[in-house]
Amino acid sequence: MLNPAGNIITKCGGANAVAEILGVHPSNVHRWTYEKSRGGSDGLIPARHHQALMEFARAHGIDLSTDDFFATETKTGETSLGPQFRFRHILGIEGLSAEEITFLLDRAEGYVALSRSRQKKTDVLRGLTIINLFFEDSTRTRTSFELAGKRLGGDVINMSVATSSIHKGESLIDTAMTLNAMRPDVLVVRHPHSGAVELLSQKVTCSVINGGDGSHEHPTQALLDALTIRRRKGRLNDLRVAICGDISHSRVARSNIHLLTTMGAQVRVVGPPTLIPPKIDRMGAEVFHDMKEGLKDCDIVMMLRLQLERMHGTFVPSLREHFHFYGLDRDKLAQAKPDALIMHPGPVNRGVEIDTSVADDIDRSVITEQVEMGLAVRMACLEAVTLANPS
Amino acid sequence: MNATAFINVRLIDPETGLDEHSALLVKDGQIADFGQGLFADGVPEGIETIDGAGLVLTPALVDMRVTLHEPGETQKETVQTAADAAVSGGVTTLVALPGVDPVTDDIALVEFMIARGRETEKINVHPYGAVTMGAKGEKLTEMGLLTNAGAVAFTDGVRAIADPLTMRRALAYASSFNLLIVQHPEEPNLAAGGQMNEGEIATRLGLQGIPGCAEVMMIERDLHLVELTGGRYHVAHISTKKGIDAVRQAKARGLNVTCDTAPPYFGLNELEIGEYRTFAKLSPPLRAEDDRLAVVEGLRDGTIDVIASDHLPQDPDSKRLPFDQAEVGITSVEALLPIALELYHNQVLPLGGLLKTMTANPANLLGLNAGHITKGAPADIILIDPDMPWRIRESDIISKSKNTLFDGRPVQGRCIRTVHQGQTVYKFET
Numbered sequence: 001m002l003n004p005a006g007n008i009i010t011k012c013g014g015a016n017a018v019a020e021i022l023g024v025h026p027s028n029v030h031r032w033t034y035e036k037s038r039g040g041s042d043g044l045i046p047a048r049h050h051q052a053l054m055e056f057a058r059a060h061g062i063d064l065s066t067d068d069f070f071a072t073e074t075k076t077g078e079t080s081l082g083p084q085f086r087f088r089h090i091l092g093i094e095g096l097s098a099e100e101i102t103f104l105l106d107r108a109e110g111y112v113a114l115s116r117s118r119q120k121k122t123d124v125l126r127g128l129t130i131i132n133l134f135f136e137d138s139t140r141t142r143t144s145f146e147l148a149g150k151r152l153g154g155d156v157i158n159m160s161v162a163t164s165s166i167h168k169g170e171s172l173i174d175t176a177m178t179l180n181a182m183r184p185d186v187l188v189v190r191h192p193h194s195g196a197v198e199l200l201s202q203k204v205t206c207s208v209i210n211g212g213d214g215s216h217e218h219p220t221q222a223l224l225d226a227l228t229i230r231r232r233k234g235r236l237n238d239l240r241v242a243i244c245g246d247i248s249h250s251r252v253a254r255s256n257i258h259l260l261t262t263m264g265a266q267v268r269v270v271g272p273p274t275l276i277p278p279k280i281d282r283m284g285a286e287v288f289h290d291m292k293e294g295l296k297d298c299d300i301v302m303m304l305r306l307q308l309e310r311m312h313g314t315f316v317p318s319l320r321e322h323f324h325f326y327g328l329d330r331d332k333l334a335q336a337k338p339d340a341l342i343m344h345p346g347p348v349n350r351g352v353e354i355d356t357s358v359a360d361d362i363d364r365s366v367i368t369e370q371v372e373m374g375l376a377v378r379m380a381c382l383e384a385v386t387l388a389n390p391s
Numbered sequence: 392m393n394a395t396a397f398i399n400v401r402l403i404d405p406e407t408g409l410d411e412h413s414a415l416l417v418k419d420g421q422i423a424d425f426g427q428g429l430f431a432d433g434v435p436e437g438i439e440t441i442d443g444a445g446l447v448l449t450p451a452l453v454d455m456r457v458t459l460h461e462p463g464e465t466q467k468e469t470v471q472t473a474a475d476a477a478v479s480g481g482v483t484t485l486v487a488l489p490g491v492d493p494v495t496d497d498i499a500l501v502e503f504m505i506a507r508g509r510e511t512e513k514i515n516v517h518p519y520g521a522v523t524m525g526a527k528g529e530k531l532t533e534m535g536l537l538t539n540a541g542a543v544a545f546t547d548g549v550r551a552i553a554d555p556l557t558m559r560r561a562l563a564y565a566s567s568f569n570l571l572i573v574q575h576p577e578e579p580n581l582a583a584g585g586q587m588n589e590g591e592i593a594t595r596l597g598l599q600g601i602p603g604c605a606e607v608m609m610i611e612r613d614l615h616l617v618e619l620t621g622g623r624y625h626v627a628h629i630s631t632k633k634g635i636d637a638v639r640q641a642k643a644r645g646l647n648v649t650c651d652t653a654p655p656y657f658g659l660n661e662l663e664i665g666e667y668r669t670f671a672k673l674s675p676p677l678r679a680e681d682d683r684l685a686v687v688e689g690l691r692d693g694t695i696d697v698i699a700s701d702h703l704p705q706d707p708d709s710k711r712l713p714f715d716q717a718e719v720g721i722t723s724v725e726a727l728l729p730i731a732l733e734l735y736h737n738q739v740l741p742l743g744g745l746l747k748t749m750t751a752n753p754a755n756l757l758g759l760n761a762g763h764i765t766k767g768a769p770a771d772i773i774l775i776d777p778d779m780p781w782r783i784r785e786s787d788i789i790s791k792s793k794n795t796l797f798d799g800r801p802v803q804g805r806c807i808r809t810v811h812q813g814q815t816v817y818k819f820e821t
Contacts, residue, residue: 277594
């Protein structure tokens, strides 16, 4: 069995020393080195302790990196991430198991701590190149990936490709192959057409992370939402989550439905029939057209932006009418549980899908926390795909 | 004199129902004679003899829906490459859609296409004329003059004739010449932006769906106009249960309506799209399994008159794109016979009945002297082995574009020899 915990404990001066550093009982420390079947944690030290150990190591000149908490080279050249995360690409949430999702969230948890410390950089991606290839405008996702790559010590380049010409996408494969020839390690790709990122991934040897493709998937958004929820609620299962608004055009909704149903949450989608795609119930979501009914007893209220740029023709009569029936205000929110969290992937259209006072309610709204979690999740994803793609 | 004797064959004439162990004599490019006792005393000297070894001899196939891409997009297909592909699949009569650019809306183009077909010395090309100028759905073409030049029917090809007033006038005007109007059955405003069949798979993939009812809406609208005008109306590549039910009921009411379907619609369903496989992007889109079964049923009970290949070759640059941007269509003239024969092997139709949907039925619908075994008819005939097992391979495709959806599919039955005007233009080599 791989046992990073054992190595770290040895480096830090043994179980009793570690117990003292962390203020826990030595038996806990011993248990981290046991297998799960013996009540242990399979050689993993819980993420909440990583930062303290890192600081101890730094203060005492012990050679310890964040990588030591997880990855150890095995004889076959496979990393310890191998069995837990086997994918070279992250193209979508569909197809990921609960274990794989949990693995990414656990890794991200460690990076939350890192980003909150004064020294924010590690060298996990030292010497690796990440290209952010965005065929669609983006500020927050691109910045988030850029910072994530840099905090992991990688070299990050941003490329925005104009898509205004009618020939857009024609050069997609050529662009991919050209960039691939420059030997990047990860391409982070956003594209306005569903399936385009997958198509691109088939033509390159580096890893590809989907930064959002058309109305299909936006996997890192769903992961950051999940991390936010897990940190606030302590779990993902047995939660009732309402995703509200423009479901039809939303890749965020699809990725979240896949993730949350995989993790055992109950998912509702709420919106006018024109914005609910056909047969969405077959993906495991319950459909509501009445928002108050849909929000009843929900633990999480996830608001989506009206994607006007993807709408051809009339889907809602007016923004005013949409806000009246499907905008989140105090009155509708009262149907949800008193401690329900309000989430939004951003950018927020105040007064269109959410009332300003609700969006800014520091007790309920976790919108800025989502942004913070996004960075951590993207660090975890960048690390996971590069380790799964040793070439 | 140029004569060939086909002996020891199972002669099937789908038109008359003839199906017997027999022989046939071809002389000067025509069927001179046939019958069980034809060479009872042996074949006379000086006549080439082909021993069919019990294979089926039947009229060469008439494919009533083919895109040739010439002129216009010859990087995808030319009349010559289409001819080479067609004869390997037992097809010698190609009815060519009016194209997109240029559109067959004037006499010169009609004559050009017929001439290009003749030059191949393998096939006959019969062009459709466009119903409206530029297939724009507005101004009617010179249907009478185009017919005199050789157009066999009228359609706007891959575009529906959307405006009901235009359709009414087209049906009414065409009826004075007894011309057939062929419709692409899809309400374009309802289908606008659609990439595939609407439903669970489209929702999962985040692709905009086309609801199945877009087909029946257009068909039912047109049926009212057929009733109003007395025009002759044909629904191309029908693919939904509701659409087929509408045609079935219209036929029962005695309306002058016919329809065809194509191999993907009874051989495949929307699951082929998998993870954005653009080869499976068709128009109309591949439908759900229930619809596929309804197409099979429509063929069984005769509601669907014709099987056409709906050959629409696309080069890699048109398909190696995000799904939204990829072109529709597959190369399929070579797959027509083997995929259709699945209906025979699955006991949906008897062999003669199945062949009729690809010979006599389309020929009669379009008024072509083809697709039947009669003395004096052009000797366009094929020898087929209905049982030979083989696999369709993309690498074996002869058409200029290789975008088959049937790559790797095990099939039974193939064309062994194709004869056009008495000359062997294709022979299968093992």
